[in-house]
Amino acid sequence: MPAKPDAQRAAAPLAPPAAEPALVAYGRYLAVVGDCEGCHNRPGGQANAGGLPLNTPFGVLYSTNITPDRETGLGTWTADDFWNAMHKGVRKDGAKLYPAFPYPYFTHATRAESDALYAYYRTVAPVSYRPPANKLPFPLNIRFLVTFWNMLNFKEDPAPATGPTPAAHIVRGLGHCGGCHSPxxxxxxDKAGHEMEGGTLDNWLAPALNADVRRGLGAWSAAEVAEYLKNGRNARANSSASMADVVRYSTSRMTDADLLAIGAWLKALPSHAAARPTPHPDPRVMAAGQAIYVDECSACHAMDGKAAPTYFPPLPGAAVTQSVDPTTVIRFILAGTQTVATDARPTPLSMPAYAWKLNDAEIAAVATYIRNSWGNSAPVVTASDVAKLRRKVAAKPIRKPSARI
Known part of the structure; x- marks a missing residue:
């Protein structure tokens, strides 16, 4: 796909000629792959206008306006400016972008992909909207300090290409899956040497996406991964919470071929997680957890935990259930959750919150029971684990984690 001649860019940097329809269509699809709307659309706001609060461990950042509005968006940006943001994490004015904008992944996008995205965003409706100021404590509000973060955590890709495979390029590049799923x-x-081994972000655990049979995708087929990403659920799991917007704005709109390739590549990704000893939960805790499960959970998940696949997710063998970090299991019980609605599965299914009904010890007991029954094996959950998370999320609505942008 030919790039625009440099002479055209120089002659009219603020109002380039209309992009070719094929280039715009390509850019529109790349915006889907990159889940751009997932972070640049705020509830009740206009598309791509930004303003979504992104809760990071260091403070709240607000996504930017990426419409072609000249005053508040990207209207005065050139294709080179856009490339510098994507590839180097640098704004038009030369200031560093905060890494909540995932340029450590976007740096792997090719110049052709960047130009296609730029061409597409020149065609979206301009919106005059200025997002709120970021809420970062001193000295983190000094953008220059990102220079030192980059020295430790960012390596610019000197020659982006679509290899070694298209799926790897998507996952490690525009898809920025490691933004949530790498520790x-x-x-x-990202922790070096731990790609896709699971990560905790904004009080959610994103499970491993690798060949680990218990805590990753090793037991899934590539077709099952593709079905989950397309429909928001399959016979093994339902998509909700932090993954809901990814499915809603991105993967449900991707091609079947791309999704199948991603599934095959992810499930073959080696796991480097160390083997862990088999836990031996206190029998009294297991008995208490079983009693709570029978009373509160079995109506949907069934006595044997196998539930009704594609409606209510089965618990035996589930990666989230068996992950070392119990954050998501605890949060589901505390605050409830809702499965994403997609074209293929338009009816969302809900799990109620139990924070009002169960105390910390009871939630710890039922979580431990679920994580160590029907062949599952995972560390015990303590009342202090529940109490710590309850203080952060029990009174809050379910919403996406937002350090991805």
Whole structure:
């Protein structure tokens, strides 16, 4: 796909000629792959105008206006400006972008992909809207300090290409799956050598996306991964919480071929997680958890935990259920959740919140029971684990984690 001649860019940088329809269509699809609307659409706001609050461990950032409005959006940006943001994490004015904008992944996008995205966003409706100021404490509100973060956590891709496979390019590039599914260091950068081994963000656990049979996708087929990403659920799991917007704005609109390739690549990704000893929960805790499960959970999930696949997710063998970090299991019980609605599965299904009904010890007991029954094996959950999370989420509505942008 030919790029626009440099002479055209120089002659009219603020009002380039209309992009070719094929280029715009390509850019529109790449925006879907990158889940751009998932972060740049705020509830009740106009498309792509930004303003969604992104809750990071360091403070609240607000997504930017990426419409071609000249005063508040990207209306005065050139294709080179857009490329510098994508590839280097640098704004038009030369200031550093905060890494909540996932340029550590977008740096792997090719120049052709960047130009296609730029062409597409020149065609969307301009919106005059200025997002609120970020809420970062001093000195994190000094953008120059991102320079030092980049030195430790960012490596610019010198020659982006679509290899080694198209699926790897999507996952590691525009798809920025590691933004949630890779564990982070204390600065919020990806831990080296732990790609897709699961990460905790905004009080949610995003499980491993690799060949781990218990905690990843090792037991899934590539077709099952593709079905989950397309429909928001399959016979093994339902998509909700932090993953809901990813499915809603991105994967449900991707091609079947791309989704199938992603599934095959992810489930073959080696797991480097260390083997863990088999837990031995206190029998009294297991008995208490079983009693609570029978009373509160079995109506939907069935006595044997197998539930009604594609409606209520089965619990035996589930990656979230068996993950070392119990954050998402606890949060589901505390605050409830709702399965995303898609074209293929338009009726959302809900799990009620139990924070009002069960105390910390009871939630810990039932979570431990679920994580260690029917062949499951995972560390016990303590009342203090529940209490810590309850203080953060029990009184809050379910919403997406938002350090991805």
């Amino acid at each position: 982070k260091n204390f600065l919020g950068g």
